[in-house]
Amino acid sequence: MTQKMKINLKHELESKLSKMGNSPSIAYGKKRISGSSLMTYIMHCRSKCMPGQENLFTINSKTKPKEITHENMIRMRSAFKRERYSNEKNITRVKLIHNSKDLFTYKRFEPHSDESLLIAINESYKQVFGNLRPMSSECPPEIQRRLRNGDISIREFIRELSKSDFYRHHFVESVSQKRCIELNFMHLLGRPLIEQKELQESIKLINEEGFTGHVDFLIDSLEYEEFFGEDIVPFPRFWNSPCGSTTSSFINTAKFRKGYATSDNVIY
Secondary structure, X not given: OOHHHHHHHHHHHHHHHHHOOOOOOOEOOHHXXXXXXXOOOOOOOOOXXXXXXXXXXXXXXXXXXXXXXXXXXXXXXXXXXXXXXXXXXXXXXXXXEEEOOEEEEOOOOOOOOHHHHHHHHHHHHHHHHOOOOOOXXXXXXXXXXXXXXXXXXXXXXXXXXXXXXXXXXXXXXXXXXXXXXXXXXXXXXXXXXXOHHHHHHHHHHHHXXXXXXXXXXXXXXXXXXXXXXXXXXXXXXXXXXXXXXXHHHHHHHHHOOOOOOOOOOOOO
16 A cells, blocks of 8 residues: 555545544644754753653653652653664554454654643543543643643653543442542553453552552553553543454443533442
Protein backbone atom coordinates (compact mmCIF):
# COMPACT_ATOMS: atom_id res chain seq x y z
CA MET A 1 0.00 0.00 0.00
CA THR A 2 1.46 3.35 -1.04
CA GLN A 3 1.69 6.37 1.24
CA LYS A 4 -0.93 8.21 -0.83
CA MET A 5 -3.38 5.35 -0.44
CA LYS A 6 -2.76 5.32 3.31
CA ILE A 7 -3.47 9.05 3.57
CA ASN A 8 -6.66 8.71 1.53
CA LEU A 9 -7.78 5.82 3.72
CA LYS A 10 -7.00 7.91 6.80
CA HIS A 11 -9.28 10.74 5.67
CA GLU A 12 -11.98 8.28 4.64
CA LEU A 13 -11.94 6.58 8.04
CA GLU A 14 -11.99 9.87 9.94
CA SER A 15 -14.96 11.08 7.90
CA LYS A 16 -16.84 7.86 8.65
CA LEU A 17 -16.08 8.19 12.37
CA SER A 18 -17.33 11.77 12.40
CA LYS A 19 -20.58 10.71 10.71
CA MET A 20 -21.01 7.99 13.33
CA GLY A 21 -20.67 10.57 16.09
CA ASN A 22 -17.13 9.58 17.08
CA SER A 23 -14.68 12.36 16.34
CA PRO A 24 -10.96 11.61 15.86
CA SER A 25 -8.89 11.35 19.01
CA ILE A 26 -8.13 14.51 20.97
CA ALA A 27 -4.48 15.42 21.41
CA TYR A 28 -2.19 18.22 22.53
CA GLY A 29 1.53 18.10 21.79
CA LYS A 30 3.35 21.24 22.85
CA LYS A 31 6.05 19.35 24.74
CA ARG A 32 7.81 18.39 21.52
CA ILE A 33 8.58 22.03 20.64
CA SER A 34 8.71 23.70 24.05
CA GLY A 35 12.08 25.04 25.06
CA SER A 36 13.36 24.99 21.45
CA SER A 37 14.51 27.93 19.34
CA LEU A 38 11.16 27.85 17.53
CA MET A 39 9.32 29.18 20.57
CA THR A 40 9.84 32.46 22.40
CA TYR A 41 8.65 33.24 25.91
CA ILE A 42 8.34 36.50 27.83
CA MET A 43 8.70 35.75 31.53
CA HIS A 44 9.12 37.72 34.72
CA CYS A 45 12.70 38.22 35.87
CA ARG A 46 11.93 36.31 39.08
CA SER A 47 10.56 33.26 37.33
CA LYS A 48 12.12 30.08 38.70
CA CYS A 49 12.51 28.19 35.42
CA MET A 50 11.83 28.52 31.74
CA PRO A 51 8.81 26.70 30.26
CA GLY A 52 9.45 23.40 28.58
CA GLN A 53 11.63 21.97 31.34
CA GLU A 54 10.57 18.37 30.80
CA ASN A 55 13.34 16.84 32.90
CA LEU A 56 12.20 18.78 35.96
CA PHE A 57 8.62 17.47 35.90
CA THR A 58 8.69 14.09 34.17
CA ILE A 59 10.64 10.86 34.52
CA ASN A 60 12.19 9.21 31.47
CA SER A 61 14.91 6.66 30.86
CA LYS A 62 17.66 9.30 31.09
CA THR A 63 16.34 11.06 34.18
CA LYS A 64 18.65 11.47 37.15
CA PRO A 65 16.23 11.70 40.06
CA LYS A 66 17.23 13.64 43.15
CA GLU A 67 16.02 10.79 45.32
CA ILE A 68 16.50 7.18 44.27
CA THR A 69 13.24 5.63 45.37
CA HIS A 70 11.60 2.35 44.47
CA GLU A 71 8.80 4.16 42.63
CA ASN A 72 11.21 6.28 40.57
CA MET A 73 13.26 3.24 39.57
CA ILE A 74 10.13 1.42 38.39
CA ARG A 75 9.04 4.41 36.30
CA MET A 76 12.53 4.79 34.80
CA ARG A 77 12.60 1.12 33.77
CA SER A 78 9.12 1.44 32.30
CA ALA A 79 10.16 4.53 30.32
CA PHE A 80 13.15 2.66 28.91
CA LYS A 81 10.94 -0.25 27.84
CA ARG A 82 8.46 2.12 26.17
CA GLU A 83 11.16 3.96 24.24
CA ARG A 84 12.77 0.74 23.04
CA TYR A 85 9.39 -0.75 22.09
CA SER A 86 8.42 2.40 20.20
CA ASN A 87 11.69 2.40 18.24
CA GLU A 88 11.53 -1.30 17.40
CA LYS A 89 7.84 -1.36 16.44
CA ASN A 90 7.87 2.09 14.80
CA ILE A 91 4.84 3.08 16.87
CA THR A 92 3.25 6.28 15.65
CA ARG A 93 0.08 6.29 17.72
CA VAL A 94 -3.32 6.00 16.06
CA LYS A 95 -3.91 2.84 14.05
CA LEU A 96 -5.86 2.86 10.82
CA ILE A 97 -7.26 -0.57 10.11
CA HIS A 98 -8.13 -1.63 6.57
CA ASN A 99 -8.39 -5.32 7.32
CA SER A 100 -6.78 -7.88 9.59
CA LYS A 101 -3.68 -8.15 7.38
CA ASP A 102 -3.11 -4.47 6.61
CA LEU A 103 -2.36 -2.76 9.91
CA PHE A 104 -0.38 0.43 9.66
CA THR A 105 0.24 3.64 11.53
CA TYR A 106 1.09 7.12 10.36
CA LYS A 107 3.06 9.98 11.84
CA ARG A 108 1.11 12.98 13.01
CA PHE A 109 2.04 16.21 14.71
CA GLU A 110 -0.42 17.16 17.41
CA PRO A 111 -1.75 20.73 17.69
CA HIS A 112 -0.47 23.00 20.46
CA SER A 113 -2.72 26.05 20.28
CA ASP A 114 -4.67 27.44 23.24
CA GLU A 115 -7.89 26.18 21.70
CA SER A 116 -6.46 22.65 21.45
CA LEU A 117 -5.27 22.91 25.04
CA LEU A 118 -8.77 23.64 26.35
CA ILE A 119 -10.28 20.84 24.29
CA ALA A 120 -7.65 18.38 25.52
CA ILE A 121 -8.15 19.42 29.17
CA ASN A 122 -11.94 19.07 28.94
CA GLU A 123 -11.65 15.67 27.26
CA SER A 124 -9.15 14.54 29.90
CA TYR A 125 -11.56 15.47 32.68
CA LYS A 126 -14.38 13.69 30.88
CA GLN A 127 -12.33 10.54 30.33
CA VAL A 128 -10.86 10.28 33.83
CA PHE A 129 -13.70 11.71 35.93
CA GLY A 130 -16.67 10.89 33.71
CA ASN A 131 -19.73 13.01 34.49
CA LEU A 132 -18.34 13.91 37.91
CA ARG A 133 -16.80 17.16 36.71
CA PRO A 134 -14.82 18.83 39.52
CA MET A 135 -15.54 22.40 40.50
CA SER A 136 -13.10 25.17 39.67
CA SER A 137 -11.65 25.05 43.17
CA GLU A 138 -10.97 21.31 42.75
CA CYS A 139 -9.21 21.60 39.40
CA PRO A 140 -5.38 21.49 39.51
CA PRO A 141 -4.28 24.84 37.98
CA GLU A 142 -0.58 24.09 38.47
CA ILE A 143 -0.79 20.91 36.37
CA GLN A 144 -2.72 22.74 33.66
CA ARG A 145 -0.04 25.45 33.52
CA ARG A 146 2.65 22.83 33.16
CA LEU A 147 0.73 21.23 30.31
CA ARG A 148 0.35 24.56 28.54
CA ASN A 149 4.03 25.43 28.98
CA GLY A 150 5.14 22.09 27.58
CA ASP A 151 6.66 20.89 30.86
CA ILE A 152 4.51 17.75 30.81
CA SER A 153 2.63 15.76 28.20
CA ILE A 154 -0.94 14.54 28.12
CA ARG A 155 0.29 11.23 29.56
CA GLU A 156 1.62 12.97 32.68
CA PHE A 157 -1.51 15.14 32.91
CA ILE A 158 -3.67 12.00 32.94
CA ARG A 159 -1.36 10.49 35.56
CA GLU A 160 -1.78 13.47 37.87
CA LEU A 161 -5.56 13.48 37.48
CA SER A 162 -5.71 9.76 38.29
CA LYS A 163 -3.66 10.27 41.45
CA SER A 164 -5.61 13.32 42.62
CA ASP A 165 -7.61 13.40 45.84
CA PHE A 166 -10.79 13.94 43.80
CA TYR A 167 -10.28 10.71 41.87
CA ARG A 168 -9.26 8.78 44.96
CA HIS A 169 -12.34 9.92 46.87
CA HIS A 170 -14.89 9.12 44.14
CA PHE A 171 -13.37 6.15 42.32
CA VAL A 172 -11.26 4.38 44.94
CA GLU A 173 -12.68 4.92 48.40
CA SER A 174 -16.35 4.99 47.31
CA VAL A 175 -16.37 1.70 45.37
CA SER A 176 -15.23 -1.87 45.83
CA GLN A 177 -11.72 -2.91 44.88
CA LYS A 178 -12.94 -4.85 41.85
CA ARG A 179 -14.94 -1.88 40.61
CA CYS A 180 -11.95 0.41 41.22
CA ILE A 181 -9.75 -1.78 39.03
CA GLU A 182 -12.39 -1.93 36.29
CA LEU A 183 -12.67 1.86 36.31
CA ASN A 184 -8.90 2.26 36.14
CA PHE A 185 -8.75 0.12 33.01
CA MET A 186 -11.63 2.02 31.40
CA HIS A 187 -10.35 5.47 32.32
CA LEU A 188 -6.65 4.92 31.54
CA LEU A 189 -6.56 2.23 28.84
CA GLY A 190 -10.01 2.82 27.35
CA ARG A 191 -11.08 -0.81 27.65
CA PRO A 192 -12.67 -3.22 30.15
CA LEU A 193 -10.95 -6.17 31.76
CA ILE A 194 -10.43 -8.91 29.18
CA GLU A 195 -9.20 -11.76 31.35
CA GLN A 196 -9.69 -12.73 34.97
CA LYS A 197 -5.92 -12.85 35.24
CA GLU A 198 -5.75 -9.08 34.83
CA LEU A 199 -7.99 -8.63 37.86
CA GLN A 200 -5.91 -11.01 39.97
CA GLU A 201 -2.62 -9.35 38.99
CA SER A 202 -4.08 -5.90 39.66
CA ILE A 203 -5.26 -6.89 43.14
CA LYS A 204 -1.80 -8.23 43.92
CA LEU A 205 -0.15 -5.08 42.58
CA ILE A 206 -2.39 -2.78 44.63
CA ASN A 207 -1.66 -4.78 47.78
CA GLU A 208 2.10 -4.50 47.17
CA GLU A 209 2.54 -1.08 45.56
CA GLY A 210 -0.67 0.72 46.50
CA PHE A 211 -3.20 2.47 44.28
CA THR A 212 -0.66 4.89 42.79
CA GLY A 213 1.49 1.93 41.76
CA HIS A 214 -1.41 0.50 39.80
CA VAL A 215 -1.97 3.84 38.05
CA ASP A 216 1.72 3.99 37.06
CA PHE A 217 1.57 0.38 35.86
CA LEU A 218 -1.28 1.14 33.44
CA ILE A 219 -0.02 4.50 32.18
CA ASP A 220 3.55 3.24 31.74
CA SER A 221 2.42 0.05 29.97
CA LEU A 222 3.32 -0.73 26.38
CA GLU A 223 -0.40 -0.90 25.58
CA TYR A 224 -0.88 2.73 26.60
CA GLU A 225 2.22 3.69 24.59
CA GLU A 226 0.95 1.94 21.47
CA PHE A 227 -2.55 3.40 21.42
CA PHE A 228 -2.16 6.82 23.06
CA GLY A 229 1.52 7.70 23.37
CA GLU A 230 2.51 10.99 24.94
CA ASP A 231 -0.01 13.37 23.40
CA ILE A 232 -3.35 11.59 22.86
CA VAL A 233 -6.12 11.67 25.45
CA PRO A 234 -7.32 8.11 26.23
CA PHE A 235 -10.70 7.21 24.76
CA PRO A 236 -13.02 4.15 24.70
CA ARG A 237 -11.44 1.85 22.15
CA PHE A 238 -14.13 -0.77 21.52
CA TRP A 239 -17.17 1.26 20.46
CA ASN A 240 -16.43 0.58 16.78
CA SER A 241 -15.45 -3.10 17.26
CA PRO A 242 -11.85 -2.73 16.04
CA CYS A 243 -10.07 -5.56 14.30
CA GLY A 244 -9.04 -8.28 16.75
CA SER A 245 -11.54 -7.32 19.47
CA THR A 246 -14.20 -9.57 20.96
CA THR A 247 -17.94 -9.02 21.30
CA SER A 248 -17.64 -9.19 25.09
CA SER A 249 -15.31 -6.18 25.04
CA PHE A 250 -17.99 -4.07 23.38
CA ILE A 251 -20.67 -5.34 25.76
CA ASN A 252 -18.53 -4.66 28.83
CA THR A 253 -17.68 -1.21 27.52
CA ALA A 254 -21.38 -0.43 27.09
CA LYS A 255 -22.02 -1.40 30.71
CA PHE A 256 -20.01 1.61 31.84
CA ARG A 257 -22.17 3.99 29.84
CA LYS A 258 -25.67 3.45 31.20
CA GLY A 259 -26.69 7.00 30.32
CA TYR A 260 -25.41 10.50 29.77
CA ALA A 261 -26.33 11.59 33.29
CA THR A 262 -24.96 8.62 35.23
CA SER A 263 -21.73 8.46 37.18
CA ASP A 264 -18.97 5.90 36.65
CA ASN A 265 -18.64 5.21 40.36
CA VAL A 266 -22.20 3.89 40.62
CA ILE A 267 -22.18 0.11 41.18
CA TYR A 268 -24.81 -1.67 39.07
